[in-house]
Amino acid sequence: MAQKTKELMALTGNEAAAYAMKQINPDVVAAYPITPQTELMQTFAQYVADGLVDTELVAVESEHSAMSACVGAAAGGARTMTATSSQGLALMWEVLYIASGLRLPIVMSVVNRALSAPINIHGDHSDSMGARDSGWIQLWSENAQEVYDNLIQAVRIAEEVFLPVMVNLDGFIISHGVEVVETLPDDTVKEFVGERKSPYRLLDIDHPITVGALDLQDYYMEHKRSQAEAMRTAMPTILKVGKEFEGIAGRNYEAVENYRLEDAELVVVALGSTCGTAKDAIDELREEGIEAGLLKIRVFRPFPWEEIKSALGSKKAVAVMDRAEGMSAVGGPLFHEIRSCLYDLTNRPLTVNYIYGLGGRDVAIEDIKKVFYDLVSIAKLGKVEDFYRYLGVRE
Amino acid sequence: MARLRDLAKKHSPLTSGHRACSGCAFPQVARQVLLAAEEPVVVVVATGCMEVATTIFPYTAWCVPWLHCAFENAASTLSGVESAYRALKKRGVIDREIRFIAFGGDGGTYDIGLQALSGALERGHRMLYVCYDNQAYMNTGIQRSGATPTYAHTTTSPVGKVIPGKLERRKDLTEIVVAHDIPYVAQSTPAHWNDLVTKVQKALAVDGPSFINVLQPCRLGWNFEADMAIELARLAADTCVWPLYEVVNGEYRLTYRPREKKPVEQWLKLQGRFRHLFLPENRHLIDEIQAETDRKWEKLLKKCGLA
Missing domain, CATH: 3.40.50.920 (Rossmann fold)
Known part of the structure; x- marks a missing residue:
């Protein structure tokens, strides 16, 4: 049943993220289970199983492969999402830099959790803080409502500035706490995120492109400079998307509150x-x-x-x-x-x-x-x- | 059955002018694989010789869509591309048939990329993974890999006063892939162009994952003359060091049986990495390699119902 009006729902942070993903209806989701992210992907997998989304869900064998598959899918031209936590993000590290360096608009929920050792499954920010130099835009959420809102905005931001975005939510505190979340009608979200338009797609076989070429002393620095420029100039887009989102949801989003x-x-x-x-x-x-x-x-x-x-x-x-x-x-x-x-x-x-x-x-x-x-x-x-x-x- | 005349007329998707070493066999492997494809292809390549020698920015030798992500993840990266294809086809964005091919060296496939390969095979993506197996980490300067044969000299299994090269056995990756029970698995070499091209066509025709392990003599790492790569690939099959066979839905079939099985010595003596084996005191090591080759060959013949 399609959601036609704004509705108040009792959702955990994980469920709020999964519900946003359902309404976004991404082309490809590649993910691997890890506590406390598991509930998010389980909920989304059920949407896939029930035919409520058109997504190809790639249940990979590690987070390294999750992010690698996301790189392949996003380079192919698909709207691509994933989610992880802690050790999972750590295992993705290598590919995080590749996703941003190749300017791929992947959107990832990070259910923040402490890093081992000592092993601990609960919430802290060590995982995403360690990825702060990886070239991903980072949005942080205070509660389940913001998880839902940030994730919807993240799709637009990523695709407009050609940078991947991670949406952070505190493990257990937000991910497992039930809160009242105001969700938007399906069509409103669909219209807000629109279709992904990419000027270059690996799957455009009539216009072959080489992606991920070896880049040596004579070009690497210019490419990094232009990537940094994309990050530097992303803020106006983040603020513009926040304003537009306020228009449909009535909730205000700035860089800081x-x-x-x-x-x-x-x-x-x-x-x-x-x-x-x-x-x-x-x-x-x-x-x-x-x-x-x-x-x-x-x-x-x-x-x-x-x-x-x-x-x-x-x-x-x-x-x-x-x-x-x-x-x-x-x-x-x-x-x-x-x-x-x-x-x-x-x-x-x-x-x-x-x-x-x-x-x-x-x-x-x-x-x-x-x-x-x-x-x-x-x-x-x-x-x-x-x-x-x-x-x-x-x- | 492919005809050389027809293949020669096709435009090669890998152009000349790339920076592979003289006498290297990976360009032949890539060309034969790509020429075999009837449908358009998208290629993912693992970090390695093939990647660094063909794409130094702002140049590329590839006339097909091409993506390099990292060393150990060609299989998972391609599985993402293939998933994007299915998703976009479902949505009507793409309406053409496209085939998906990954190339990885032995380091990126036998060792660091084994998990990603195994996962992609288990998930059943319709894609062909081609391992160009040159039996060591050649791109980083000839370090031993799981594919390096016993007693070969590499920079991390060097021949010394007490150790005669790599002491361990070679991992049999093709058999590991067979254990995944996928529709099509094969071994080939660029010397047997018709064998390789036919196998690629069979692999691309199956609706599921396929894998071909192609022996690729490396001039630098194996230490041979620049005009000998194809000869060494041929000899590998004739000595049964590298048998040519295929496994179709679990059924083994030998695709090439040498008229006369040559002694492994003939293959070993053309390569500098085995030079030490020809010292009189090391004769028993060659005998050992021969015995191991025979054992594996007999085992394969049994699987093929030919013993």
Whole structure:
């Protein structure tokens, strides 16, 4: 039965992603099971089995082959999607760079999970953070609704800028938590994503092309430069697609989201589901008279440099939350990029980094409030004594 | 049965001017395979000699749609292309018959690409995988692979004062593929053009996966004169080191039986990688290779119902 009106549904994050994929109706999906992504692909496989999509589902024998098959399918001209987590993304690593280097608009859900060792199946951002230099656009979701919305927008973004897009959702917290999701009518999604139009297709046998040629000292650098330029100029398209999506869904999507930020002096910067927790913490802190605010990063690649600079420019103290340990010995990956971006400002806020929630360690409202209380002391002291901290760890 | 006269009239999808070594046999393998195809083809090539020598940007020697992804994933990459074809055909975007061919060297097929190959075969994609087997990692400078024969000298199984080259046996990939129970599996060489072309046509005609393992003498790695590649491929069949056979829906058939089975020594002595075997103290190693070749040949004859 086709969905004809907007509907509220009780869906897990995984189901929301699968439902978006059903409405997108991609040509090819190649995937391999891994916790916590499994439910997503199981749900989608049932849509295939029930004839609700036209998709060729390629149930490959590894994630390396999943991404390889996606490269082949996307080069062939097919609208191509996949999904993975953690070790699966790690196994894809080699091919992630090939997908972006060949400028193939593959869309992938990444159900974020910790990397082994020690082995752990729960949510953190180590997997996608490690892929931050792989040339994929990264969209991050706060809840199941955003997973659904981001995935639909990702198809348009990828195909317009010729770059692959990963849509991130926190393992278990979002992937397995049931929420109310407002879904769009089938035809609205179909019309929004349209048909994939590609100027070059491997399957256009009358116009043969060579894809993936050896590229040596005399051309490699120009090709990388043009790839970087595509990433640099992707932001206007991401924002344009967000605006158009707002037109059909009524939900606003920008590169970043400011929550009670305008008049805030103390700011937490975060990705993913923690932003929801932070919003509740901020509401409580405002009651206590603390001028707290949140800067949520939705688009991590391309990095929203200008937006972050203008959002944090006048603030007193900023805590950057990293749900991944960069092993640099001086803080997590998000912290480094945020701090680097603040360097140009005349009045720089004081910055502190918190590594938190590794391997699915729970983050409660109280934890975020503790971070803000720390920011109060930092602002009062006028300096940061130790900028690289852990939150919620036994030491 | 293909006719040389007809094949010669066809436009070669692999142009001259590529950068393969003089005396290399992979261009013959690629040309014979592609000339055999009646329908248009899309080609995926694994990282290796064939890829680096034919596509240095901004040039390409390929007149057919061609994709290179990585080393170990020619089979899975092509399975994606073939899936895209089926999806786009279903949607009416494509209405022509297209065939799908992957080429991988022995390193990319026997070793690092074995899993991707096995997966693609099990999934039943309609595609032909051609392994151009030159029996070592030639592109990186002659390192041993699972396909390297016993006692061959390579840079990672060098002949030394105490070790006479590679000590282990060669992996029998063709038999591994046969175990997947796919419709068509074969072995051939570029010296037996009619055998190879016929096998490619049979492979492309089956509605499912097919695999052909083609021995490709490598001038650099095997260390022979530039005009000897085809002769060495012929001798490999005549000594039964590389038997020509096919397995159609599980049924074995010998496609070439040498009138007179030549001693392996004749094949070994033309190659620098086996030079050490001809020292008097190593005579027993040649005997050992002969015994192993005989054993495998007898086993194959039995499978073909000829013993």
